[in-house]
Amino acid sequence: MSTVDGAPQDRVPAAxxxxxxxxxxxxxxxxxxxxxxxxxxxAPGTDPLDRAALDTVAAGGxxxxxxxxxxxxGPAVADPDGPARAAVVRAGVAVELTHTATxxxxxxxxxxxxxxxxxxAFARDGRAAATCLGDVLFAAxxxxxxxxxxxxxxxxxxxxxxxxxxxxLLQRADAWSTDVxxxxxxxxxxxxxxxxxxxSARLGALAAGEEDEAFARFASAIGVAFQLFDDVLDVxxxxxxxxxxxxxxxxxxxxxxxxxxxxxxDPALRDLDVRTITTTEQAAEVCDRIAATGATEVTEERxxxxxxxxxxxxxxxxxxxxxxxxxxxxxxVVDRRL
Amino acid sequence: MSTVDGAPQDRVPAAxxxxxxxxxxxxxxxxxxxxxxxxxxxAPGTDPLDRAALDTVAAGGxxxxxxxxxxxxGPAVADPDGPARAAVVRAGVAVELTHTATxxxxxxxxxxxxxxxxxxAFARDGRAAATCLGDVLFAAxxxxxxxxxxxxxxxxxxxxxxxxxxxxLLQRADAWSTDVxxxxxxxxxxxxxxxxxxxSARLGALAAGEEDEAFARFASAIGVAFQLFDDVLDVxxxxxxxxxxxxxxxxxxxxxxxxxxxxxxDPALRDLDVRTITTTEQAAEVCDRIAATGATEVTEERxxxxxxxxxxxxxxxxxxxxxxxxxxxxxxVVDRRL
Numbered sequence: 001m002s003t004v005d006g007a008p009q010d011r012v013p014a015a016x017x018x019x020x021x022x023x024x025x026x027x028x029x030x031x032x033x034x035x036x037x038x039x040x041x042x043a044p045g046t047d048p049l050d051r052a053a054l055d056t057v058a059a060g061g062x063x064x065x066x067x068x069x070x071x072x073x074g075p076a077v078a079d080p081d082g083p084a085r086a087a088v089v090r091a092g093v094a095v096e097l098t099h100t101a102t103x104x105x106x107x108x109x110x111x112x113x114x115x116x117x118x119x120x121a122f123a124r125d126g127r128a129a130a131t132c133l134g135d136v137l138f139a140a141x142x143x144x145x146x147x148x149x150x151x152x153x154x155x156x157x158x159x160x161x162x163x164x165x166x167x168x169l170l171q172r173a174d175a176w177s178t179d180v181x182x183x184x185x186x187x188x189x190x191x192x193x194x195x196x197x198x199x200s201a202r203l204g205a206l207a208a209g210e211e212d213e214a215f216a217r218f219a220s221a222i223g224v225a226f227q228l229f230d231d232v233l234d235v236x237x238x239x240x241x242x243x244x245x246x247x248x249x250x251x252x253x254x255x256x257x258x259x260x261x262x263x264x265x266d267p268a269l270r271d272l273d274v275r276t277i278t279t280t281e282q283a284a285e286v287c288d289r290i291a292a293t294g295a296t297e298v299t300e301e302r303x304x305x306x307x308x309x310x311x312x313x314x315x316x317x318x319x320x321x322x323x324x325x326x327x328x329x330x331x332x333v334v335d336r337r338l
Numbered sequence: 339m340s341t342v343d344g345a346p347q348d349r350v351p352a353a354x355x356x357x358x359x360x361x362x363x364x365x366x367x368x369x370x371x372x373x374x375x376x377x378x379x380x381a382p383g384t385d386p387l388d389r390a391a392l393d394t395v396a397a398g399g400x401x402x403x404x405x406x407x408x409x410x411x412g413p414a415v416a417d418p419d420g421p422a423r424a425a426v427v428r429a430g431v432a433v434e435l436t437h438t439a440t441x442x443x444x445x446x447x448x449x450x451x452x453x454x455x456x457x458x459a460f461a462r463d464g465r466a467a468a469t470c471l472g473d474v475l476f477a478a479x480x481x482x483x484x485x486x487x488x489x490x491x492x493x494x495x496x497x498x499x500x501x502x503x504x505x506x507l508l509q510r511a512d513a514w515s516t517d518v519x520x521x522x523x524x525x526x527x528x529x530x531x532x533x534x535x536x537x538s539a540r541l542g543a544l545a546a547g548e549e550d551e552a553f554a555r556f557a558s559a560i561g562v563a564f565q566l567f568d569d570v571l572d573v574x575x576x577x578x579x580x581x582x583x584x585x586x587x588x589x590x591x592x593x594x595x596x597x598x599x600x601x602x603x604d605p606a607l608r609d610l611d612v613r614t615i616t617t618t619e620q621a622a623e624v625c626d627r628i629a630a631t632g633a634t635e636v637t638e639e640r641x642x643x644x645x646x647x648x649x650x651x652x653x654x655x656x657x658x659x660x661x662x663x664x665x666x667x668x669x670x671v672v673d674r675r676l
Binding site: 047048049101102105108109127128129131132133134135136138139140142143145146147148149150151154155157158159161162164165166168169172 | 385386387439440443446447465466467469470471472473474476477478480481483484485486487488489491492493495496497499500502503504506507510
């Protein structure tokens, strides 16, 4: 888990350090640049909206999407004064702001009170403030990326933003329904998480002056794996680790792969109407039943297979340092050291 | 009032025709281009999100912001194949999408059920769908503008988006409070409406390869006047004209200039706690009292003075055709023929 606040270097989890070392000295430097630029982009002034934006941006996040952009950017982004460096910093800021904006709006729609163990902007400042703050961070994401004048980059971000919204809507359309097949579940994971991972890789490649489908496929695969693992954590991880009670997804009506698999194995779960789960105690009990079927292991296995596919999809001629670093990110996603 | 649907030319109110004629043959042509591009930008595909986006964009709007961008763009945007034409179409689409996105989010926050006499996306599809649709239209606005690769234009739009959010938050901070002075009320009008009018003018000028503070000041002034006049209509206009009951602002806790002026003149209004107004009947009665003080005439007078200031601020060397057309837009705003 990331630390909650502090200087840029504090937010990189210890487990990430070998990744940074593997990928070259410039990587922590560029992450630091992203961190500073993120704060300036979110809060250009000092009014209440700026303070709220700064709080939200500083409150956490593993900066996994910027890290992906930086690693895909490769040696081209190492020169601190080169155009590729400036471009990858803009990319990192844009994807992190977009991610944060969607979290803000998700928390409003789900009435989410806690995220990363802290009160959400919705809990602290209310529905209107959190909605407007999300809008402002969206605008800041696009404005930051626009600084580079690369229309392709903007199209990549706009597409991902659209997919994020589609994912949110698909999840709501499927709410409380156990009549979802695995394909539809995986599509939802792509839209909710894979799409912005993919965009991060595409933007990293564009920053380095490349366009590469292999990195995009890699990033999409590990993004989906990340979502699968998130869905496992919702069933098995203690609140101290996730900052929210077990079974939060079930309480929101979000039926994920562990439940879909478990229903095949446990008739009591198959007969359960998810709408009847209304307390955290009930949710925890259902989580225990899901875990008892082995469904979380099946889901984890699926996530690991996706990661393996993603790593196998990396470009053949890739230098060893980057291959190692991207492999560590990919495995970090499913070991949830990231 | 604009017509509700139909071909692009249907949506131009009859009162606008002299404006178009005054400004040159290309103006209706460019408005038609904006209309088509707006639909493509909002709905690039055919999934449910696209259909909802298309419905929302087609549902109305006087396209006043695109018209401003086109008129400020001037003769430079007349050539259908020139780069200035493409740029002004992008600008028109971007400002209209941004406007529509903020209306969607406002309706969610206010639980607004009717707009322009039709059910809102919130009423029709619910909170989540309307929020996500707003996010998508925001992203589409920036992506469209980014097509031109002009970072200055993106910064103009990002700044206006931020101001729109600030305006919304200021309005909420001031909700139910009659302790608002005129300066603060006018700042709110600038943020809510003037800022995007101003951005429309700035984007029109940038499309033509210019940067001009005079057009920006003009547009900001008539934007604020537009908001003042909107606030008058909320007090005096029959629902058939506005598509919503009189006193909707009061029911939402939004205290506007007519009420602030009326409170100085009618002790009963001064002693009234706005929170006690909870039905449309009560709201209509309070509106009658406000109107009886002459406060709506005072507000209209203020709006006309702003328009006169705006027109006086137009560049000295401006060609007659454009001066006439912009003057007609400005007066149309307060005659509410637009």
